[in-house]
Amino acid sequence: xxxxxxxxxxxxxxxxxxxxxxxxxxxxxxxxxxxxxxxxxxxxxxxxxxxxxxxxxxxxxxxxxxxxxxxxxxxxxxxxxxxxxxxxxxxxxxxxxxxxxxxxxxxxxxxxxxxxxxxxxxxxxxxxxxxxxxxxxxxxxxxxxxxxxxxxxxxxxxxxxxxxxxxxxxxxxxxxxxxxxxxxxxxxxxxxxxxxxxxxxxxxxxxxxxxxxxxxxxxxxxxxxxxxxxxxxxxxxxxxxxxxxxxxxxxxxxxxxxxxxxxxxx
Amino acid sequence: xxxxxxxxxxxxxxxxxxxxxxxxxxxxxxxxxxxxxxxxxxxxxxxxxxxxxxxxxxxxxxxxxxxxxxxxxxxxxxxxxxxxxxxxxxxxxxxxxxxxxxxxxxxxxxx
Numbered sequence: 001x002x003x004x005x006x007x008x009x010x011x012x013x014x015x016x017x018x019x020x021x022x023x024x025x026x027x028x029x030x031x032x033x034x035x036x037x038x039x040x041x042x043x044x045x046x047x048x049x050x051x052x053x054x055x056x057x058x059x060x061x062x063x064x065x066x067x068x069x070x071x072x073x074x075x076x077x078x079x080x081x082x083x084x085x086x087x088x089x090x091x092x093x094x095x096x097x098x099x100x101x102x103x104x105x106x107x108x109x110x111x112x113x114x115x116x117x118x119x120x121x122x123x124x125x126x127x128x129x130x131x132x133x134x135x136x137x138x139x140x141x142x143x144x145x146x147x148x149x150x151x152x153x154x155x156x157x158x159x160x161x162x163x164x165x166x167x168x169x170x171x172x173x174x175x176x177x178x179x180x181x182x183x184x185x186x187x188x189x190x191x192x193x194x195x196x197x198x199x200x201x202x203x204x205x206x207x208x209x210x211x212x213x214x215x216x217x218x219x220x221x222x223x224x225x226x227x228x229x230x231x232x233x234x235x236x237x238x239x240x241x242x243x244x245x246x247x248x249x250x251x252x253x254x255x256x257x258x259x260x261x262x263x264x265x266x
Numbered sequence: 267x268x269x270x271x272x273x274x275x276x277x278x279x280x281x282x283x284x285x286x287x288x289x290x291x292x293x294x295x296x297x298x299x300x301x302x303x304x305x306x307x308x309x310x311x312x313x314x315x316x317x318x319x320x321x322x323x324x325x326x327x328x329x330x331x332x333x334x335x336x337x338x339x340x341x342x343x344x345x346x347x348x349x350x351x352x353x354x355x356x357x358x359x360x361x362x363x364x365x366x367x368x369x370x371x372x373x374x375x376x377x
Contacts, residue, residue, distance in 0.1 A: 065311035
């Protein structure tokens, strides 16, 4: 096994490419330092490289340590919420807010009532559901647009149709840059944009000519995924701010003077 | 009983100086005179977990004439956590020591 194969295997369970790259760099740096130490100790370079790699241990063990159990419901909930919602909204122009509300409630109940799951598993599943809610809100916005296209006049139709590819591109970019340092901002922006757009469309279409019950279901249909989404956004934002990656405000370091020493011993 | 020994060791290593993973592992091995070895499969995920918790901060640094390494530094929160881990460990070690030194038989004399 070459060092690169080792690194690939060791980081195979890290979902984010950026994070996996960072870990690979760090492990590679470790391997190089160990090799240099062994060469300095009198070992042949090729043998030192091999020995350094063996000292890293089994890549599967490292991969297992980075493995974060994700609920299989993540994809299921996304599909469950996304596809039928979109198809139904397009085909029947039925209130997307109602569908979002009921799917969110059903998915939440399904996660909490997952048989045989520990409290931690339930929490992780719920977290996964919150993550997948990004899709729910995005689809709600799209279905709102689809709904609007069926009801609005010509110029509005054109305007709204222009939004669809734009939203789709933004959403894809957002998914692909997941875990990047822009994630919280992208999430926040997309959350606000999608929810406001969906809210405007649903209110614009339904509230003026509808009874209060319609208005109430539109509000709850938007508020439920919106609240879940905002909570997810806040959670990720706080996590991001707590890490050094954001650098907006770094955690204070101790005043221990030894921390300022350089790495002269390496 | 004490699950956080690797955490204690890593935080202690970083209290001493800013350091990267390889040097942390080497220091633990040397300071324990070869008795303790922190495997990479434990060390790096642990470092990243501690970083996520805000106990340490990491940054890439290029040394003069050296390759780039990711070095870690203890935060104030990490420093407080270290003090707490030390207290827990000392209590645990004293308890085990008392048991090992116990002569056996009943702990309390029957009344």
